Amino acid sequence: MRTFSIGGIHPPGYKLSAGKPIQRAALPKQSVVLLNQQIGALAVPVVTKGDEVKTGQLIAKSGGIVSANIHAPVSGKISKIDLIPDTGGYKHKAIFIDVVDDVWVDTIDRSDVLIKDCNLDATAIVAKIAEAGVVGMGGAAFPTQVKLKPPHGKKADVLIVNAVECEPYLTSDHQLMMEKGEEILVGTTILMKAIQAKRGVIGIENNKPDAIAHLKRLSAQYPGIEIIPLKVQYPQGGEKQLIEATIGRQVPSGAFPIEVGAIVQNVATVFAVYEAVQKNKPLFERIITVTGKSVSRPGNYLTRIGTPLSDLMNEAGGLPEDAAKVIGGGPMMGKALVNLSVPVTKGCSGLLVLTGKETLRKEIKNCIRCTKCVRACPMGLEPYLLMTLIEHEEWGKLEKERIMDCIECGCCTYSCPSARPLLDYLKIGKSKVGEVIRTRKK
Amino acid sequence: MNLTLVAILFLGAIGLFFAIILYLAARRFKVFEDACIDDIEDALPGANCGGCGFTGCRNFAEECVRSKQFEKLLCPVGGLETMVKVAAILGKETIPADPTIAVLRCNGTCSHRPKTSIFDGAISCAVASATYSGDTDCSFGCLGLTDCVNACKFDALVMNPETGLPEVVEDKCTSCGACVKACPKNLFEIHKKGHESGRIYVACMNKDKGAVAKKACEAACIGCGKCEKVCESNAITITNNLAYIDANACNLCRKCVEICPSGAIMEVVMK
Numbered sequence: 001m002r003t004f005s006i007g008g009i010h011p012p013g014y015k016l017s018a019g020k021p022i023q024r025a026a027l028p029k030q031s032v033v034l035l036n037q038q039i040g041a042l043a044v045p046v047v048t049k050g051d052e053v054k055t056g057q058l059i060a061k062s063g064g065i066v067s068a069n070i071h072a073p074v075s076g077k078i079s080k081i082d083l084i085p086d087t088g089g090y091k092h093k094a095i096f097i098d099v100v101d102d103v104w105v106d107t108i109d110r111s112d113v114l115i116k117d118c119n120l121d122a123t124a125i126v127a128k129i130a131e132a133g134v135v136g137m138g139g140a141a142f143p144t145q146v147k148l149k150p151p152h153g154k155k156a157d158v159l160i161v162n163a164v165e166c167e168p169y170l171t172s173d174h175q176l177m178m179e180k181g182e183e184i185l186v187g188t189t190i191l192m193k194a195i196q197a198k199r200g201v202i203g204i205e206n207n208k209p210d211a212i213a214h215l216k217r218l219s220a221q222y223p224g225i226e227i228i229p230l231k232v233q234y235p236q237g238g239e240k241q242l243i244e245a246t247i248g249r250q251v252p253s254g255a256f257p258i259e260v261g262a263i264v265q266n267v268a269t270v271f272a273v274y275e276a277v278q279k280n281k282p283l284f285e286r287i288i289t290v291t292g293k294s295v296s297r298p299g300n301y302l303t304r305i306g307t308p309l310s311d312l313m314n315e316a317g318g319l320p321e322d323a324a325k326v327i328g329g330g331p332m333m334g335k336a337l338v339n340l341s342v343p344v345t346k347g348c349s350g351l352l353v354l355t356g357k358e359t360l361r362k363e364i365k366n367c368i369r370c371t372k373c374v375r376a377c378p379m380g381l382e383p384y385l386l387m388t389l390i391e392h393e394e395w396g397k398l399e400k401e402r403i404m405d406c407i408e409c410g411c412c413t414y415s416c417p418s419a420r421p422l423l424d425y426l427k428i429g430k431s432k433v434g435e436v437i438r439t440r441k442k
Numbered sequence: 443m444n445l446t447l448v449a450i451l452f453l454g455a456i457g458l459f460f461a462i463i464l465y466l467a468a469r470r471f472k473v474f475e476d477a478c479i480d481d482i483e484d485a486l487p488g489a490n491c492g493g494c495g496f497t498g499c500r501n502f503a504e505e506c507v508r509s510k511q512f513e514k515l516l517c518p519v520g521g522l523e524t525m526v527k528v529a530a531i532l533g534k535e536t537i538p539a540d541p542t543i544a545v546l547r548c549n550g551t552c553s554h555r556p557k558t559s560i561f562d563g564a565i566s567c568a569v570a571s572a573t574y575s576g577d578t579d580c581s582f583g584c585l586g587l588t589d590c591v592n593a594c595k596f597d598a599l600v601m602n603p604e605t606g607l608p609e610v611v612e613d614k615c616t617s618c619g620a621c622v623k624a625c626p627k628n629l630f631e632i633h634k635k636g637h638e639s640g641r642i643y644v645a646c647m648n649k650d651k652g653a654v655a656k657k658a659c660e661a662a663c664i665g666c667g668k669c670e671k672v673c674e675s676n677a678i679t680i681t682n683n684l685a686y687i688d689a690n691a692c693n694l695c696r697k698c699v700e701i702c703p704s705g706a707i708m709e710v711v712m713k
Contacts, residue, residue, distance in 0.1 A: 083650075085575065085581070087574075088573065088574040088575055089559075089574045089575025089576065089579075089581050090574075090575045090581050091581065335573070335574075336573075336574075338558070338559050338574055338575065339558065339559070359562070361562050364564070421563055421569070424563050424564040424566075424569040424573070425564065425569065427569075427572055427573075428566075428569055428572055431572060
């Protein structure tokens, strides 16, 4: 069975919410839509205080080339446009909507009927995706339409759908594949058409045999799509790792996947593309795994963007008493939340509650040069060396040691027997070296 | 002829030949260096801290000799005393510049600022501030993870375990600016020292609206504008809900200190 060749680790799966059917989360009383949902420029509000909006109506338009439209996730009245702390505690602009009923824009097709045929051409598909504000839903929230327009002279010959879900605990993609398999395949066909690729592959780790079997059975009717089971290994969901695992091509250091003729999209993004193109439905809700060993009702919840995480937590039985840390996303790459009043964003894939015992950090000791981090690094870097360089502020050497290749997967920190916070430092190094590179370009 | 004599003459000839080459090379590649540079370097503290803005003391000494605006140069570590010595070497006059000191623009002590979360990552302000806003509701305040203390080469910053904030040691701080660069929240400011009169500054960087700031920290500047109104010398400006005192315009009348409702304006009095 295929997988990527360099590094990688095997954290325990803990897929507690696997097989739990997708449940619709209740609407919040007030929805808070952050304008920095996506990577890139802030979206620009097109509504003002007091405006009435319907669910699915455009409320903020894309603020640049790399940016995305944002639509009202609920219907109601705009109460204010103000600052609110995001998951990191820093304040950002957001649109506050007081929820009244749930009136949808009438252009959205709300039926469950599968629409297979798509007569649009590539440009029209990309335009529709951009209009619907679809972003990468694996966590990075990179605007999808930008990825679909490769730079001049470059062409992708294969579309890779990332259905790996290699993060422990998370199950939202798994459940989506089980319930919306056919829609995902149609979405894949549409995306293949958008980039004019003949081949589409869906990479799934073999800890989800039911999803592999289900999609394999359905994919017989969809020419060009291949389902590839992959050996379980973290971080297989990393773009470069997935490309190597599925089609055996290695993306060179510093290059984008398009260099090797591949475009990668997350499976949830593919479903959002299907809804945007075939059902005229903008991206305003997503499936979020709410999980944790002490959570009473772990599950996969279809949640509107802008719902406070505390509401979502209540949906799953409330915040358990022994909760010590709540993480937005998975345990490996997710971020600990400062408070639970933060709203759901397009890139939020999970809500994980850890108990005090699970979050216990070992005492930080000296590096013993065991090179476990080197063996674990999927990008072939030497994290222990990079950390030392960062402590000495050797930005020039760091650049030569390819620190910008770091995908922040956390394998190094996970594998370190001295409990050194390698990734914490690597992130600092990346941002500093990035700054140096940007100043040089100017 | 005696073999010894041949050897002596031969070696002598080689010696003379190379001596001529060396003599010519020395004349051709002669570099003039002002002898003052060495003298000045000896007079400088030799900490190579870069606080003056040049790379090390040697570089600063060269600049002292080269510069046409000598009066603008200052070694913050050696202070006026050193600059007088340097000026004497150069035969120039030095204008006594106002001594400066680093001030921490945050008064969010443990009692003023309740903790709202716990950070268990690496003990580094840089790491913490890249991860999140801080363990209190104030996203502008001191993180207390000692990046500044580690950056200070003169032991002039000490963590106060009671307040959770670093404190500037009056006599040791040379205002080299290392802490200014080290603090990811930009909380340090190089401020006029004011030897006899002391100094007054706003010990807050919170740009949130008054109510939000006050909720996060009792000692936060709420941008109420009372100090701006009471100031006789127009030294206080308020931008983004935050007051700023211009040390050059301030006449240290202390009216702002008395009127400030949250106690965000700090006053350092000399004994």
